[in-house]
Amino acid sequence: xxxxxxxxxxxxLILNFTSLAKASCGSSNCSLIRGSQSGLANEDRFVVDLSYxxxxxxxxxxxxxxxxxxxxxxxxxxxxxxxxxxHHREIRTLNQLAQLDISYGVTExxxxxxxxxxxxxxxxxHIDDVGGAPEFSNQDGSxxxxxxxxxxxxxxxxxxxxxxxxxxxxxxxxxEYDLLNSEGEINEPTIMPGTxxxxxxxxxxxxxSLVPNKWNFFASVAHRFTTENSLDYEFGDSTLIDGGxxxxxxxxxxxxxxxxxxxxxxxxxxxxxxxNTGVTFVNLTPGVVLxxxxxxxxxxxxxxxxxxxxxxxxxxxxxxxxxxxxYGF
Amino acid sequence: xAFKSFIKSRWVRVVLLSLFLLGMAASxxxxxxxxxxxxxxxxDGQILNLSDLKGQFVILNFWATWxxxxxxxxxxxxxxxxxxxxxxxxxxxxxxxxxxKVNEYINDHHISFTIVLDDYGNVSQEYxxxxxxxxxxxxxxxxxxxxxxxxxITQKMIEAKINQLN
Numbered sequence: 091x092x093x094x095x096x097x098x099x100x101x102x103l104i105l106n107f108t109s110l111a112k113a114s115c116g117s118s119n120c121s122l123i124r125g126s127q128s129g130l131a132n133e134d135r136f137v138v139d140l141s142y143x144x145x146x147x148x149x150x151x152x153x154x155x156x157x158x159x160x161x162x163x164x165x166x167x168x169x170x171x172x173x174x175x176x177h178h179r180e181i182r183t184l185n186q187l188a189q190l191d192i193s194y195g196v197t198e199x200x201x202x203x204x205x206x207x208x209x210x211x212x213x214x215x216h217i218d219d220v221g222g223a224p225e226f227s228n229q230d231g232s233x234x235x236x237x238x239x240x241x242x243x244x245x246x247x248x249x250x251x252x253x254x255x256x257x258x259x260x261x262x263x264x265x266e267y268d269l270l271n272s273e274g275e276i277n278e279p280t281i282m283p284g285t286x287x288x289x290x291x292x293x294x295x296x297x298x299s300l301v302p303n304k305w306n307f308f309a310s311v312a313h314r315f316t317t318e319n320s321l322d323y324e325f326g327d328s329t330l331i332d333g334g335x336x337x338x339x340x341x342x343x344x345x346x347x348x349x350x351x352x353x354x355x356x357x358x359x360x361x362x363x364x365x366n367t368g369v370t371f372v373n374l375t376p377g378v379v380l381x382x383x384x385x386x387x388x389x390x391x392x393x394x395x396x397x398x399x400x401x402x403x404x405x406x407x408x409x410x411x412x413x414x415x416x417y418g419f
Numbered sequence: 420x421a422f423k424s425f426i427k428s429r430w431v432r433v434v435l436l437s438l439f440l441l442g443m444a445a446s447x448x449x450x451x452x453x454x455x456x457x458x459x460x461x462x463d464g465q466i467l468n469l470s471d472l473k474g475q476f477v478i479l480n481f482w483a484t485w486x487x488x489x490x491x492x493x494x495x496x497x498x499x500x501x502x503x504x505x506x507x508x509x510x511x512x513x514x515x516x517x518x519x520k521v522n523e524y525i526n527d528h529h530i531s532f533t534i535v536l537d538d539y540g541n542v543s544q545e546y547x548x549x550x551x552x553x554x555x556x557x558x559x560x561x562x563x564x565x566x567x568x569x570x571x572i573t574q575k576m577i578e579a580k581i582n583q584l585n
Contacts, residue, residue: 115487118569119550120551122543254438290422299540300539
């Protein structure tokens, strides 16, 4: 079996800041903070967002330092209830994820949203049994449907220039979390499409419009409280802290620069800390949103790591790409 | 941290209570009170001071060219401006768009009532504009008598409102 640390990044928040120009206009009025940028959809309107993420993970890290040595990581022996340290040697993982996000404005201040990671493909290479007879394997990745998250967001405070949106929701265990590897054993939890746990999620977003519809600054925080799954495995709690600015260059082009950070605690198996899990990542994320029509926008973001920390050793990404399309109706 | 212990922690309760109170809090209603005064640049470069209009009926319409419901009712304000010209001062307050863009719009649509530029949205903030369009009716004593959210205002509605407030 293998152990790797998947890099998902700030998964749902970054998409909440895609700008959808005229989709913010309902039949009788228009929101000043446009589209789903605020995390709130206009009353009685849907915003559908389809995104694709490509995240190659092939750079070695030891703590926060670059590491050229062997990335030997632990594995979980679910059958015997043990953790096997330095079980196998990581080479690389290519993550390709596709996600559908649907938001509906129940009222001007209240929005329901659903995040559906419907395609998770993780191609993985490692050298098995480091201590025994080493054997190259690229058969232990995974592909499947991920965990659905439902969120309710409420505009606590909204003026021309200020906006505060609080959210709460649940991540459901809809994705597979007990797939078998090439040896017929339960694969590593961190490479599964789902976590197998039902986790509460909370979020808070603040927007400040220096010039409405021109210069907008934001800061947000979201936290996922993890719980143990039926395999007695619990992922570490995860906190996303983001901040950034976007500039409406013209009617068609919106430029964004964000700092996205993710702090994930160490995973636990049967109450024991799992080596090589738990990370802190900070990324610089420039991006662009192109408005194609009154209801459609395309966007692309590149995530560039500026700080990466892993517990013990692990692979981290050199970069990441997120692109997608938003449609409002 | 487990979710239950998180919810029970004191600082989280303080934050949740603060959010609740923030959500419940309401600033004093503008309607029934004096209209906040402002000075904004008009399209001809002149500075329009609301204080100078005391003694007249004033209609303030907050709008933007990208706001579809706003531009739908602009011709209605133009018609009302022509029919009520001596009785009412109609002022369109554009929210944070360039002078060139606004100028292009008013030329294309033959808008002749006063348009001023709220470059940084500060006047919109004072007038509690959250969505566009918003229209205020101010009586000659400088008091806001009515606030209308959303589009759909017609010339007849404007004339009826002025007659009602007169």
